[in-house]
Amino acid sequence: MESVELSEFVADFAPAVRRVAETGERVRVTDGGEPARVLLAAGELAELEHFAQPDRHVHRRPRPTDERWRPHGPTEQGPYTRFVHSDGVRMTFLRDRAVVAELRSVAELEWVEATADGGRATAMPPEQAAAFEEFLARQPPFPDGIAWIAGDWREQRPFRVLEFLKGVAAEDVALAYGADPGDIADGLLLRDLGDGTEELMDVLAFGETGGWTWLGHHHDDYAGVLDPPPAERITLVATAAKAIYSFHYLRGGEHQNPFPVEDVLVPRPEMYELIWYTPGEMPFVPDAPLGFLNRHLRRAEEVTHWTDPFELFFAGLERAFGLALPRQHVTEGRVRCARLVSRG
Structure with missing residues (x-):
């Protein structure tokens, strides 16, 4: 998995977003050399969130905050636009008004993946579930x-x-x-x-x-x-x-x-x-x-x-x-x- 330091990513996010959008591969974002966040394709995150349904939640979703990156409006680089969420950690990246990539903390993404695994284990086709x-x-x-x-x-x-x-x-x-x-x-x-x-x-x-x-x-x-x-x-x-x-x-x-x-x-x-x-x-x-x-x-x-x-x-x-x-x-x-x- 490709890695980039957080300060560099915030200053120049277009290359990492382009890699995720074109290849579907994740990009690890480090903070002081330590894994901190993950940039992943929007479609991959959407699938994980689908199976991590709210009524299956047993433990609270981690929601880290980071005062350094509070939102100051959308930022454009090349064909991509970045929107920073209110917590200063999560970020959403668009191209031509379509979401192509999402940034999440390592802790939150691990929680979503673990919860989604449980959801997949009990998932049924719509007719069977009904x-x-x-x-x-x-x-x-x-x-x-x-x-x-x-x-x-x-x-x-x-x-x-x-x-x-x-x-x-x-x-x-x-x-x-x-x-x-x-x-x-x-x-x-x-x-x-x-x-x-x-x-x-x-x-x-x-x-x-x-x-x-x-x-x-x-x-x-x-x-x-x-x-x-x-x-x-x-x-x-x-x-x-x-x-x-x-x-x-x-x-x-x-x-x-x-x-x-x-x-x-x-x-x-x-x-x-x-x-x-x-x-x-x-x-x-x-x-x-x-x-x-x-x-x-x-x-x-x-x-x-x-x-x-x-x-x-x-x-x-x-x-x-x-x-x-x-x-x-x-x-x-x-x-x-x-x-x-x-x-x-």
Whole structure:
């Protein structure tokens, strides 16, 4: 791979861009002799980005910055025009208004290539992918599901916070949250505590259903107590007094934002408020990390008997993740619990 020093490339980019455009070969760009960036054909990068789809992302895309090369408008050299992105690192090169080459940091390009490899491994022809998505959308939820609790949850009954965690045992989570080890060892049940509202405010109910650990409690300040984080984590928080009802989904410890976040300078919210959801309308931008939920919500609207938006949203989560709560056991208080004696 041909190499060029960054300062030389910035001053005279036309030869390197011409080589990439005509041969398709990459050019390594060094900074002080160390590999820093890569110039590659626009078509090659487009293919990589196609397979590195946002809803497959587990780790955040590296976005280095470089104050030395902040944009000052387009620069022309021969038939090529350079546009510098706001981070001062990425650059796009055009010829006759067509993009011919892109400059990316080594770290970002390695991330795109690794993510694209995973995407290619699961890629299907369009017809097969559409049929598979339809098959998934038609699968029934686990018994009981969670839509049945949506109305009570909205009023913070019996829990203000519902959490679902993948890859961690229920007792381990309860201990990490500060639950009384004695209550866990004794197998304390929710009904053993009676109906005292004040006492139940500092109680953690927990169990395992459908491959998920579920938690029910009244506190929403436990973020980060699990190390390492669970493979997946879904949190639903009801704040009735402020009419705030939020949905958070983390994968590998990273928030899956409801809206696209790349190339946006202002951070997007890490949560989605259920009051934003209107049945019959697409709640998430298709290329957002949560865009895959659209088809499950639409299917819940089509085939379930639920009509309230909160119940429908919960029904969509059932179908997307296989979430469930043991309805009879929860309503009768026959679920395990423990008093919170310390904050994890």
